[in-house]
Amino acid sequence: MPDSETPLLDELEKGPWPSFVRDMREAAQKKPAAKDLMRQLELSYKEKVGHWKHGGIVGVKGYGGGVIGRYSDRPDLFPNVEMFHTLRVNQPSGWFYTTKALRALCDVWDKHGSGLTNFHGATGDIILLGTTTEHLQLCFDDLAEIGFDLGGSGSCLRTPSACVGPARCEYACIDTLDICHDLTVAYQEQLHRPMFPYKFKIKVAGCPNDCVASIARSDLSVIGTWKGNIQIDEDEVGKYWESGFDIQGEVVDLCPTKCMEWDAHSRTLKINDRECNRCMHCINQMPKALRPGEQRGATILVGGKAPIVQGALLSWVVVPFMKMEPPYGELKDLVNKIFDWWDENAKMRERLGELINRLGMGQFLRATGLRPVPQMIIRPRANPYYFWSAEEVK
């Protein structure tokens, strides 16, 4: 037996968690590219630096994005990954698949690529990892045959994503899958042809639990919420109590607004809904007994992003409540105004949140026609440096 070419990576085949090295090895048995990927990764493990060259622009006809060009910096050692480009493939809303669709994807990828994938990339796309320039168009054509289109890359609208929503979650206050699909289709031009100052992300979450991390990771966060009273099923409350569940300790005492009361004698749970801030804690703990109120919609927030360039931001509330009914005209109207204002005013690589930080929320509100309301802030400003327009000062 010859010694292994990848002794360091081999270590990662041990242990209980599923090993990506096993997958690489399986792919390597069929594809020279996968084998050289392993060998190059082994070199990175030895030298503690990456071995991919910076960038490289490649693509398919008609698109400006969706493909990440990737070239090895050691093609002398690893000729089969001299070119090793990624295709970002737009996932179906909520990451649901038929096995037929998945198998078809695998067939296309075995024909054109390394046989390695990510399910999924951090933004949500299906990632097809590693092919050559000459295979890109052929692969895209075959993907189109089976109904899969590319996602976004570069300074464009990135592939929107959504939580599982009404498909399998009783908390969903909005149809996350439909909103995500509708916006994705409506904004194909912005998705496939980089034309913005930088990337723009949209994520849709069905409730304030935000399982898709929209508040941290998207320039536009759509988060389901409700108005009116939390719906209480008294019988089910009683059953939680009978089962030994500590309603006082685990629910009432942890309510951030202290708007709940539990009376064990009469077995009644009271909620002062006017003081509830809809944080979801009580509903999370007692899903059989408590449900969101009946009047459903979404809170719209903007500006979330990771640190590059000026620092990380969480999304800010700009519309406390918006009804969400197809064709989502009010939302698209807002999105269009945001795209226009950002596109016109942002510097290169300036995300929406950074632009608002630089120019002021006032300018953003005037540009989008949104009305200032107390729900937008935690507390008002503590400095006296504010603007008046000439019209306001007669």
Add this chain to the structure above:
Amino acid sequence: MARTDFGPPHYTQMLPPVIQRNYGKWKYHERLKPGLLKHVAESGDELYTVRAGSERLLSTDRVREICDIADKYCEGYVRFTSRHNIEFLVSDGSKVEQLIAELRNKGYPVGGTGHSITNIVHTQGWAHCHTPATDASGLVKALMDELYDYFMSWKLPAYCRISLACCLNMCGAVHCSDVAILGIHRKPPKPNHEIIRTKCEIPNVIAACPTGAIRPDPKEKSLIINEKRCMYCGNCYTMCPGLPLADAEGDGVSIWVGGKVSSARTPPAFSRLVIPYLPNNPPRWPETVAAVKNIIETWARHAHKHERMGEWIERIGWDRFFLLTGIPFTEQLIDDFTFATETFRTTPAFKW
């Protein structure tokens, strides 16, 4: 020419019949055991979800194996979560235990629901990225091997979300996680004048630096780095391949804690830096694995039920956090970037 801009497949084509029948009409759910959820619809229909961890970087063979399992137990449907888990959706409750047994048998861990550690969201690392300061898949594998029991069980006080990004670009957007592992560089870029001259738009590169550390070098028709001002964000390298900053000794990982995205009880919060640097030590990154395990187990020992990492720390105070975890406090933990003063203490009320 092939058709373009047709968008993703419509999700309705991908939903199992039980979901198509009960779409938007789910009544409640129960967490039966780690990795197993039961959703009940208004109609009375039941849907079981078996959640399994995955390595995210999957071969087509692995995807086909997942399909085989889904064909056998789930009528040919399967979904993935935002955290790289696989979810097998079963409408026939009698098949659930068989499915779990088969998954275990094939090496898929079943868990990651409720008060557990779920799969680690992560990026590409050395496997496929051009700006990484560390690997991603390997470090995640090393960590999950060590934290395996916390995936499979409900031993923790609350949810714990671990995320990893291999550089400050943060494709993994780890900045709001209970525990975030972030690859960092520690050395300024090394200008390659030839590449800068021929491939880079010099004004754009200068503008890309958040600390103003880059100025023109008219003599070389290139750029000069004021190394004292550089904090190694790598934004210049993203703009210009002539400014590489990866380095075997300089690169490594940093650890951040206490972030969350849900609004339950407390608002979403950023993770905060607690360990500024640990070395890259492949293939198992023992320092990083030990540090993360220590933080998680210290939290698990001291937190109240339902208290996320950040909620616990805010209750006891950061001064107490450093004492309990034994993590040394260093100058790097005091912010000196934008809005730094918001993190300085403005009261003499604190703990010894």
